[in-house]
Amino acid sequence: xxxxxxxxxxxxxxxxxxxxxxxxxxxxxxxxxxTEVQGEGIFHHLESSGRRNIAVAGDRVAISWEDNRHExxxxxxxxxxxxxxxxxxxxxxxxxxxxxxxxxxALGEERFAIAWEQASRxxxxxxxxxxxxxxxxxxxxxxxxASLTARDNKLLLVYAAGDPKxxxxxxxxxxxxxxxxxLHAGAPCKVDPEPLKQAQLYPSVTRLxxxxxxxxxxxxxxxxxxxxxxxxxxxxxxxxxxxRISEPLPGPxxxxxxxxxxxxxxxxxxxxxxxxxxxxDKRDFREGYDIYASHYPAENDAxxxxxxxxxxxxxxxxxxxxxxxxxxPSGELVVAWDDGRDDQTNVLLSWYTDGQWSDDLSVxxxxxxxxxxxxxxxxxxxxxxxxxxxxxxxxxxxxxxRYLFGKTTSADPE
Amino acid sequence: xxxILLLMLSVLFVPTAWADAPEGYTFHDFDKAMDQAREQNxxxxxxxxxxxxxxxxxxxxxxxxxxxxxxIYTDNYxxxxxxxxxxxxxxxxxxxxxxxxxxxxxxxxxxxxxxTFMTPQGKPLKRLVGVQRIExxxxxxxxxxxxxxxxx
Numbered sequence: 001x002x003x004x005x006x007x008x009x010x011x012x013x014x015x016x017x018x019x020x021x022x023x024x025x026x027x028x029x030x031x032x033x034x035t036e037v038q039g040e041g042i043f044h045h046l047e048s049s050g051r052r053n054i055a056v057a058g059d060r061v062a063i064s065w066e067d068n069r070h071e072x073x074x075x076x077x078x079x080x081x082x083x084x085x086x087x088x089x090x091x092x093x094x095x096x097x098x099x100x101x102x103x104x105x106a107l108g109e110e111r112f113a114i115a116w117e118q119a120s121r122x123x124x125x126x127x128x129x130x131x132x133x134x135x136x137x138x139x140x141x142x143x144x145x146a147s148l149t150a151r152d153n154k155l156l157l158v159y160a161a162g163d164p165k166x167x168x169x170x171x172x173x174x175x176x177x178x179x180x181x182x183l184h185a186g187a188p189c190k191v192d193p194e195p196l197k198q199a200q201l202y203p204s205v206t207r208l209x210x211x212x213x214x215x216x217x218x219x220x221x222x223x224x225x226x227x228x229x230x231x232x233x234x235x236x237x238x239x240x241x242x243x244r245i246s247e248p249l250p251g252p253x254x255x256x257x258x259x260x261x262x263x264x265x266x267x268x269x270x271x272x273x274x275x276x277x278x279x280x281d282k283r284d285f286r287e288g289y290d291i292y293a294s295h296y297p298a299e300n301d302a303x304x305x306x307x308x309x310x311x312x313x314x315x316x317x318x319x320x321x322x323x324x325x326x327x328x329p330s331g332e333l334v335v336a337w338d339d340g341r342d343d344q345t346n347v348l349l350s351w352y353t354d355g356q357w358s359d360d361l362s363v364x365x366x367x368x369x370x371x372x373x374x375x376x377x378x379x380x381x382x383x384x385x386x387x388x389x390x391x392x393x394x395x396x397x398x399x400x401x402r403y404l405f406g407k408t409t410s411a412d413p414e
Numbered sequence: 415x416x417x418i419l420l421l422m423l424s425v426l427f428v429p430t431a432w433a434d435a436p437e438g439y440t441f442h443d444f445d446k447a448m449d450q451a452r453e454q455n456x457x458x459x460x461x462x463x464x465x466x467x468x469x470x471x472x473x474x475x476x477x478x479x480x481x482x483x484x485x486i487y488t489d490n491y492x493x494x495x496x497x498x499x500x501x502x503x504x505x506x507x508x509x510x511x512x513x514x515x516x517x518x519x520x521x522x523x524x525x526x527x528x529x530t531f532m533t534p535q536g537k538p539l540k541r542l543v544g545v546q547r548i549e550x551x552x553x554x555x556x557x558x559x560x561x562x563x564x565x566x
Contacts, residue, residue, distance in 0.1 A: 043510040073511055098511075100503070145501065201501065217499075223466025224499055256475075257468020261526065263499045263515065285469075288524025319524040340522075395520055396508055396536075 024361060025332070025351055026385045026406030031365035034078055034388065034401040035090045037069050044401045045073075046374045046390055048103040049159075050147035050204030051266045051324035053376035054388045054403075058109035059083075060129055063376075063388045064093065064102040065401060066116075075102045075116045079129050082384075087403070091132065093125060094118050105148035105155065107178065113155050117144035122159050126181040133181025140172060140188055151207040153178065154234075158191070158203040158214050166196035171203045171216045175235070189237035191216070191229050200227075204267040206275050210234070213296060213303075215245060215265045215277045222258030226265045226279050228296075228303050245294050245304045249283055260285065262292075270327025276352070278310060278323040278335050288319040291337050291350075310335050310350050312360045318342075321373070328379040332408075336363070336387060338373035345371045347389050363387065365404050371395065372402075383408040434470075435461060435495040436478035439488060444517055445504040447494035451534035452507075457562055458532040459491035462523035464499045469545045470527045480548045486555055490564075491531075498523040507536070531558045 038044070044067040046053040054063050062079035075094035078087040093102065097119040105113045107126065115124045122143045126133040142162030149156050155176040160169040175186040191214045192200065198219035206213045211232045218227040226246040229239040246262045265279040275296035280289035291311045294304040311320055318341035327333045333352040338345055339360070346367030348360045366372045366389055374390040385406030392399045435441035441461065442450065451458045463470040477483060487493065498518025505511045512520075521530055521538065529542040531554070540558050542550060 041509055043508075045512075047513070047516075068509065068511070071509075100511075219465055221466075224464070254468050256472040257470070258466040259468075261464045261467070261499055282525070285525050319519075319522065321519050396506070396510070 023409075025353075025383075025409055027409055028364045029405045029407070031402045031404045032085060032087065034063050034065075034087050034403050035067075035076070037067070037090065038398060038400050040398055042067060042069055042398050044390055044399045045100075046376050046388060046401075048101050048147060048376070049145040049202045049264075050103065051264075051322065051376045052103045052105065052147055052149075054378050054386055055104045055106040055112055056378060056380040056386055057106035057112055061386050061403075062104060062106075062112045062127075062129075063087070063401070063403060064104040064114050065388075066100055066102060072096070073098050073100055075099045075114065075118075077104075077112070077114060077127060079112070082405070088129075091127070093127075093132070094123065095135065099123070101144065101146060103146045103148040103157075105150040107150045107155060108153050111178070111181070113148055113150060113176075113183075115146040115148050115157050115159075117146060120144065122146055122157065122161075124157065124176070124183055126178060126183060128181060131181060133183065136183045136185060138174065138185060138188070142169065143172075145202050147204045149205045149207050151209075154207070155183070156205050156207055156212065158205040158216075160199075160201050160203060160216075163196050168196045168199040169201060170196050171200045171214060173205065173212070173214060173231075173237075187237070189239075191239050192227075192242045193239075196220075198222075202264055204265050204277070206267045206269045207234075208269055208273050208275070210273075213267065213275055214239070215267050217263065217265065218242075223260065224262050225259070226262055226277065228277065230303055243303045245277055245307075246279065246281060246292070247283075247307045261289075263289065264322065266323050266325045268325040268327040270329075270333045271331035272329060274327075276325050276327060276333055276335070277304060278325045280321055280323060280337075281307075287317055289321060290315065291320045291323050291335060293325075293335060308357065310357050311337075311339070311348070312350070312357070315339060315341055315348075315360060322375060324375050324377045326377045326379045326385070328383050329381060330383060332379055332383050334377060334379065334385065336375040336377040338375060338389075344369070345373050347372050347375045347387070349377075363404065366402065383410060434474070435463070435493075436474040438484055439478065439493055441493045441495035443502070443504060444494045444496050444514065445506060447492045448507060448534065448536060451492040451532075454492065455534060456492050457490070457539065457558060458494055458534065458536070459487060460494045460496060460521070460530045460532060462496045462498045462518055462521065462526055462528040462530070464497055464526045467526040473527055473546050477546050477548045477551055483548055483551050487551070490555065490559070496523070498526060529554075
């Protein structure tokens with residue numbers, strides 16, 4: 001592994017030399033089409049809050065997305081066994097109204113949960129790969145931006161919904177019990193119960209054995225910052241006071257505006273009881289958004305530790321968007337995003353090892369002449385990498401949905 | 415009826431706090447502005463901002479407050495405002511539905527403000543990045559008018 005400092009020192013030595021020296025943790029297979037329904041006028045989107053559009057349950061990998069094949073935007077699910085080289089036919093998950101931003105989670109070894117926005121309400125349903133369960137529609141109004149996670153057969157959903165008192169959106173968390181393919185909703189909890197001054201948006205949730213963490217975009221400071229709150233009593237609605245994750249710029253307050261922009265936090269657990277939150281951050285305004293991250297727990301009283309720049313120095317003046325985070329139980333940790341360096345839009349990865357972020361890897365099969373962006377990444381229990389993303393030949397053109405398997409190169413787990 | 419109820423509910427809540435366009439101008443959502451630009455065969459002027467954007471505020475106060483600028487930009491362009499961090503949904507002429515955030519990524523609004531003159535079909539003609547002065551906006555207007563065959 002080449003450290004960030006070392007790679008920066010080698011900047012002038014040439015990108016090829018640096019890249020060649022990096023040992024990749026995954027060997028990538030050929031990409032697969034997720035759905036054959038594509039072509040003129042069809043647009044696939046992987047846009048869930050927290051970028052959770054891919055999940056692995058036991059031997060099956062599933063992907064959920066929105067597309068307009070039937071004109072009205074609708075939610076679809078396709079899956080395959082790990083050995084198969086083709087996905088199942090896409091199954092429509094949502095109803096007749098416009099539906100957006102599905103979030104996907106694996107529930108145990110056999111089931112998947114999907115949550116999405118439809119007609120300004122949260123909808124959920126389960127699938128075991130053969131059948132779909134009934135749709136559960138939540139009561140909360142003006143709701144959207146779903147993000148799911150699951151642990152020990154408990155399903156957790158966070159979303160942004162209208163707050164009648166402030167007329168802004170606030171973040172809610174809701175827990176669900178399951179019985180086969182039937183869902184039973186618990187009561188919605190306000191993650192931050194204080195009166196709202198401004199909107200809370202685009203949440204992400206992670207469940208640890210003894211606690212739950214929620215992160216979101218928050219506008220209370222007059223510009224968007226990333227906030228997080230912790231629940232140390234699973235099953236209750238009691239969250240500690242939220243803390244800011246994204247750091248302010250050092251120095252005096254600027255004469256105009258309130259601060260720099262950040263956007264779209266993604267989060268996942270790793271190494272049993274640790275968490276990484278990653279987001280796009282414009283603290284260096286000349287470079288546009290860069291990918292920043294922060295680890296939980298911090299070494300002091302803070303929830304999350306100091307901010308780290310994930311991307312390597314070669315990403316400097318290029319733009320980075322859409323970070324997705326995946327962690328594994330043995331401490332594996334990877335961030336994927338799309339990146340405009342070298343005048344191309346490719347999916348890049350950086351992985352965390354020995355306390356350093358690796359040099360960036362243009363993912364083979366998810367980089368090249370086509371526009372390849374909006375990644376969603378996950379790691380299975382064995383450390384294999386599963387990646388879904390959107391591909392198109394030109395800006396605004398029709399899209400294709402792609403999947404890639406990366407076999408771990410660490411000691412063969414099988 | 416159901417759609418009307420949904421519409422009524424949607425105005426009861428502010429889905430998010432949009433960043434501010436300058437006062438005294440009629441800025442439209444990007445998709446509505448594209449429709450209008452096509453109908454009127456006018457050039458689009460798209461303001462990519464964000465909530466809390468300091469350089470947007472500076473440009474609003476120091477350039478867009480000028481009456482000449484207001485007159486020229488109101489008369490000659492269809493004005494659109496995009497909060498490049500927002501999740502507000504738009505429908506493009508292609509039929510694709512995307513958020514304002516995605517419009518920002520598509521037009522490479524990597525800093526704010528970015529001002530992009532576009533054809534009614536959405537093809538960029540000229541970009542202005544960062545804080546703009548009155549003379550910057552005047553010069554850009556003359557350049558775009560010459561480019562589109564409408565010298566002032």
